[in-house]
Amino acid sequence: MARRQRGSSPTLSDVARHAGVSLATASRAINGSSTRTVGEDLAERVREAARELGYAPDANAQAMARGATQTIGVVVHDLTDPYFAAIADGMATAAREGRLFMTLATTGNNIDALSDVVSSLDSMRVRAIILVGARWKDDDLADTLGAAAGRYINRGGRLVTIGMELPGMDGVIVDNAKGSAQLAEHLFTLGYRRPLVLVGPVRHSTAAARSSAFVDRMAELGVEVDESHQISSDLTRGGGEVAMRLALESGLDFDVVVATSDVMALGALHEARRSGVRIPEDAGLTGFGDITSLRDVQPGLTTVRVPTDRLATLALDLALNGPGDGTGSQVVSVTPVVRDSTPPRT
Structure with missing residues (x-):
């Protein structure tokens, strides 16, 4: 029987010989198996042999044996x-605490790339896929993404969403509508009556949920927001700049700008300053998300805090532990945070 050369890395065959077991048994003890198991005493003998030899398991081999990676x-x-x-x-921290690795994509x-990304992760045999994003009004997207997700799940994978909903799949749902309604109540209490709403892309269901909930609650409080004061633009800093510029060039009368994301609000703030509009003296400003970079923004931005770590x-x-059939979805509450960008209006 061939002996391992001095200085070469130990192999699984070396571990099997050292433990006095077959190669198949050593593989099941080290890499695991989706079909057969090894007794704990025997498995520990193999693991001890691996430690003595300094053997490092092959992650790809473990994935093939178990049907999934860690x-x-x-x-x-x-x-x-x-x-x-x-x-x-937050996902990286949670994964590390669970002794898992994370692949970030x-x-x-490009929302249309979602199904391709899911298929790629499926081919890598990842243990679970978590989609972080938003809901979109697109039947074709829903069909292609649903098909890719279905193939992955049928192979034993687990798929969970954050901020978006897929039929039959568990998700963490942000209560955007309630947060926007509460923001409307705060602004109404502070005396704002002429809001300009930066609603985000037309196809973006999450942005639509935030803006429509705000508009509806203002209407219930007696403040009608005309369609001319609901401007659609990209949910980005650049989108906020463009929407603010359109409002100013159109001569719209408003006393507060309500953006459906913090980055959009920052874009609106930049354009307001460039155009000579003082925030908050001339108009208030709000966002949604409470991103960490707001700490350096002056005036402090009123927003709706989304607990990203949670x-x-x-x-x-x-x-890892949910039912995996859509019945385990959980709703997370958000909280308005009032800061200096929306002082009381008299």
């Missing part, structure tokens, strides 16, 4: 957006 795949739309970056960071704000923790727990 890796979770996390998909976000835009890693440069502080909101998505905060959730990704981004669609680059979203990440709940999503990972659902992915």
Whole structure:
């Protein structure tokens, strides 16, 4: 029988010989198996042999044996957006605490790429996939994404969403509508009566939920928001700049700008300053998300806080321990945070 050369890395065959077991038994003890198990005493003997020889298991071999890796795949739309970056960071922390690895993928704000990304992660045999994003009004997207997700789940994978909903799949749902309604109540109490709403993209269901809930609650309080004061634009800093510029060029009369995301609000703030509009003296300003970079913004931005760490923790727990059939979805509350960008109006 060939002996291992001095200085070469130990192999699984070396471990099997050292433990006095077959190669198949050593593989099942080290890599695991989706069909057969090894008694604990024998498994410990093999593991002890591996430690003595300094053998390092092959992650790919373990994935083939178990049918999945100890890796979770996390998909976000835009890693440069502080909101998505905060959730990704929370996922990394939760994964590390659970002794899991994390593969991070981004669609680059191309929502149509979601199904391809899911298929790629499926081919990598990740243990679970967590989609972080938003709901979109697109039947074709829902069909292609649903098909890719279905193939992955049928192979034994677990898929969970954050901020978006897929039929038959567990998700962590942000209560956007309630947060926006509460924001409307705060602004009404502070004396604001002429809001300008930056509603986000037409196809973006999450942005639509935030803006429509705000408009509806204001209407219940007696303040009608005309359609001319609901401007659609990208849910980005650039989108906020464009929407604010359109409002100013159109000569719209408003006393507060309500953006459906924090980055959009920051874009509106930049354009307001460039155009000579003082925030908050001439008009108030609000966002949604409470991203960490707001700490450096002056005046402090009134927003709706989304607990990103909690979203990440709940999503990972659902992915590993949830029912996996859509019945385990959880709703997370959000909280308006009033700061200097919306002082009382007289």
